[in-house]
Amino acid sequence: MPGQHLTFRDKPINLNERGGRKWVYAKKPTGKWWARRSIVAYLLLAFLVAVPFIRINGNPLILIDIASRKFIIFGAIFWAQDTFILALLMLSFVLFVVLFTVTFGRLWCGWTCPQTIFLEMVFRRIEYLVEGDYRERLKLDNSPWTANKIFKKTLKHSIFILIAMAMTNVFLMWFIGSDRWLTRIQEPVRDHFSGFLAMILVSAVFYWIYSFFREQICTMVCPYGRMQGVLLDSKTIMVAYDYVRGEPRGPKSKGDCIDCKQCLSVCPTGIDIRNGTQLECVNCTACIDQCNHVMKSVGKAPGLIRYASEASIKGGHSKVWNARNRAYSVVLLIIFSFFIYTLVTRPEIETTILRTPGLIYQEQDSTFSNVYNIKIVNKTHDEIPLELRVLSHNGKIQMASSDMTIMDQSKFESTFILYIPKNEIRSDKTGVKFGIFSENKLIETYQTTFVGP
Ligand code: SF4
Ligand code: SF4
Known part of the structure; x- marks a missing residue:
């Protein structure tokens, strides 16, 4: 490129000659694009804070409950059994990011990345307010520790710490929900001491990133930034x-x-x-x-x-669409359609019945018995009374819990014993078929094995 100054490739711009950190004193931007980005950023920040409080059918808009292996996306609940659907959703998202990057470059980084939004629109804005624009900040940093400098630095870092703690709490709400978060913060710290320590640690990491590490996340850490070389073209x-x-x-x-x-x-x-x-x-x-x-x-x-x-x-204007992003679009469309199909057709009641690990059969006078663990997920918005019957044999089921009514959008877990007459067991492994009934209507069947002598 004419006029290109090739020395910029010799070392990262934010390192000095001795390999130490060279602080970037960016001037406060003003103008049309800055105003547009500010609007987008504040809308996204409002979304981030509001999500745990927005409810659809009583569920948060988004919840990433890793401990219960339960995910809620736009009110729809996904359990561990729906991992395949979630994987499709993730794949669609990754492809969408790739397609978007091929066509529109790093629009994500500049406009929607949380790192950029928090650094440029929250932390740096506070810095501009407390310490002034780049010249004042440079002067302040190079000046001796006067009362004014101590006051400004203490004020800035105190606000940074408070925001880092607020961020941690907002992110925690995405993982445990606003109700549980509200309950937890009212309980004594000793009841959740390890969680409290984790919160302090995460807040400290946020504070360190936005106070000191800053743009190095984008230039040295972020894998997405490193992918640009293969994704961008002319x-x-x-x-x-x-x-x-x-x-x-x-x-x-x-x-x-x-x-x-x-x-x-x-x-x-x-x-x-x-x-x-x-x-x-x-x-x-x-x-x-x-x-x-x-x-x-x-x-x-x-x-x-x-x-x-x-x-x-x-060479003048060029078309945005080319063979590469057309091919990505087709693949994206296929995967996303498959995701919608599996989402729409996923069963509303999902049952898993497995023999309790480590136990063999027991023998009674006229029967053999096996112990099973049962898990039923109710993905509907209704409370469902259920009943378990054995369809393949003249067997008897003895449930550990008397009531099999499952609340809407929740999980039922229990244990039961299946008794089968001895004359119906002819090998050490017999296939058995269960039926899950609701108000005498068969809604699901499940096949597993019964071990005998
Ligand atoms: S801001 Fe100044 S140096 Fe940069 S491209 Fe415009 S005219 Fe050139
Ligand atoms: S990061 Fe890129 S877009 Fe932003 S000011 Fe620097 S060169 Fe311009």
Whole structure:
């Protein structure tokens, strides 16, 4: 690329000559794209906080209850038995991200990634408020520890700690639900001491990331950022510098770039977009706004840095759709349709009956017996009275629990003994068939084995 400064590849921009951390003092962005991103970010933050409190048929909108192996997505409950459906959903999501990245680059990073939203729209905004814009912050950091500096640093870090703790609590609600969270915070700490320690640890990690580690998550840790090299092509739309129009750069040169370096000053990862697509660019659009301000002040058209593909900059307009993203779309459509099909057709009552591990048969006067564990998941929104019968033999069932009524969207687990007359058992392993009835109507059957002598 003409005008490219190749020394940028020599070392990461946020490391100094001795390999130490070079702090990025990003200027506060202003402009059309910053305003749009702010709206999207605050809507997403509101969604994040509201989700545990929004109810559909009494269930939270989203719940990731790993301990009970129960997931709720938009009010629909998925149990461990639905792992296949969840795997399809995850696969659809991954493909969607890939397709989206191929076509629209790192739109996810700049607009919706929680790391970017929390860092740019929450923590950095507080920093701007308490310590001022980049020049004031640089001056403050390089100044001796006066009362003013101690006050500002204490205030900023205290707010950061409070927000990190609030974030941890919001995320916890996504995992245990707002009701259980509310109950837990009213109970003595000693009742949940290990959970309390985990909360402190997670809050400390959040605080450390947003106070100190910051953009290094995107430039050094995030695997999605590393995938860009294989996902992006010359037709991918991303934040790009129009080198055809901008070069040769300089205050008095022919190109439109006056080399003011204002685009660098706002970059939260500290890079120069004029060097072309870089792993560190999170497509935050701050440099678009800043360059547009510069173009306006020198009387030139905006858009020297803009959303564009390499192909469109090099040779005029190009189509967004190409063979690669068409192929991804077809695969995505097939997997997503299959997911919808399995979701719609999944059984509303799901039964698992397994012989209790470690136990063999018992012998009575005229019968043999086996002990079984039964688990029934009720995925409907109704309370269902159930009854278990053996269909294949003239057997008798003795349940450990007398009542088999299952509440809506919940699970029934129990043990029972199956007695089968001796004359019906002719081998050491006999197939048995159970029927699950509700109000005398057969709703499900289940086959398993019965061990005998
Ligand atoms: S802000 Fe625009 S004009 Fe200034 S250096 Fe960056 S690209 Fe060039
Ligand atoms: S180069 Fe521009 S879009 Fe990329 S991270 Fe820096 S400011 Fe954001």
